[in-house]
Amino acid sequence: MISQFFEYEFLQNAFFSGILIGLIAPLLGVFIVVRRLSLIADALSHVTLAGIAASLLLEKKVAMLTGLNPIYMGMAFSVGGSFFIEKLRSVYKHYQELAIPIILSGGIGIGVIFISLADGFNTDLFSYLFGSVSAVTRTDLWIVAGVSVFVLLVIYFLFKELFLLSFDEEHAQASGVKAKWLHFVFIFTVALVIAASMRIVGILLVSSLMTLPVAASIRIAKGFKQAIFFSVLFGEASVIIGLFLALQLDLAPGGTIVVLSVLILAASIFWSKFKRSPAQ
Template sequence: MISALFTYEFLQNAFLSGLIIGVIAPLLGLFIVVRRLALIADALSHVALAGIAGSLFLSQSVLMFSALNPVYLGMASAVGGSLLIERLRGAYKHFEELAIPIILSTGIGFGAIFISLAKGFSSDLVGYLFGSVSAVSRQDLWVVVIIAVVVVAFIRFFYKEMFALSFDKEYAKVSGINGKFIQIIFMIIVALVIGASMRIVGILLVSSLMTIPVAAAIQLAKSFKGALIYSIVIGELSVIIGLIAAFHLDIAPGGTIVITSIIILLLVLGWTKMKGKQPSKKAKEEFA
């Protein structure tokens, strides 16, 4: 495997992209989970599917689209979906969560139409759905690198605002934090990461890489910084073990990465249960 990594460019692309996504997906995932927006990643990945399917369909009939990497249209539609979710959340102030199934269904609807028009699934499309080790090009890798720089810069510069908004939205508003602006930027970045991750993990499984490592991390961590570090470590472990398994077994990496993260989650849950740790357990002592 190691010698193959040095020999084949596609393997280098897949591993480097995977390692980067293993950091940025759980990094954003933590903020998504603590804000109880875990399904947003699912909705956006299905909108990305519509973009990918649309691009694959158009590449059959429009010359200009045959040269265009479908990832770009997938990303663009995910960004559009993220902005629409924000608009819908504003329109349904008392039922904000409604925005997610509406956008998710829209994504699946358009995806189904484009797949039918393109006369069914091509092997390309299966690669986008479940990820592929061999499909990551050097250009895809560069896109992942650029998006990772944007994500890390965003978290570096807006970490404290994101924490305040995630912990207590009303207090953040009273404090004068511009929650609306930060939320829109955050949603766009989530959409870009979903777009960047789909080559490796696949559209149908990308949201799991954002949520499962976080689900395991919040069982272990007491602090927010701790949860962030654990999420990244578990994300990286899942990607590395998943990619190695996918290479040796010649199967889709999306499945192996996600199943690895599920196994880690189960181990963590078992371990915390054995330790008798209850994360939300209230201390009985009152102040004197």
């Protein structure tokens, strides 16, 4: 395995991309879960699917667009979807959760139309849906690296504001936090991470990497920062072990990573109950 890693560039791309995604997806996921926006990743992933399908369609129909990396169109659709969610949240002020299923439904509908126009599923689209180790290019790696740097900078400079906004939005606004602007920055960042993660985990499974490690961490963590630490730890473990098993057993990496995340979640639930049982 070690010799293969140094011999094949696609393995290097996949593992380095996976390590970065295993860091940034759960990191953002903690804020998503605390804000009770877990379904937002699903909504944006389906919008991203529409962008990927549109890119593959254009590549077939327009000769000059042949070779265009679909990740760019997927990223554009994901960012656009994130802005639409925020706009709908302001339209439905008393029913803000409606914004997510509206965008999710629209993303699925548009995606299905583009897929049908592109003559159905093909190998490229399948790899975007469920992830593929061999499909990760050096360009994809650089995109993931750029998005990772952006995410880390956002979290570093806006940690206090995001923390306040996550737990008490009214107090955050009273403290001078520009909530609307921060909402846009946060959801824009989530959109970028979802689009960047699709090569490894797959569009339909990327939301799992944002929520399952967080769900596991909050069972055993004793504070917010500890929850972040365990979320990243569980995310990295799922991605690295999942990619290794996927390569050795010829499995879809996205599914393998998600199943490992579920097993870690089950173990954390068992562990938390086991630790509490003597006191009971």
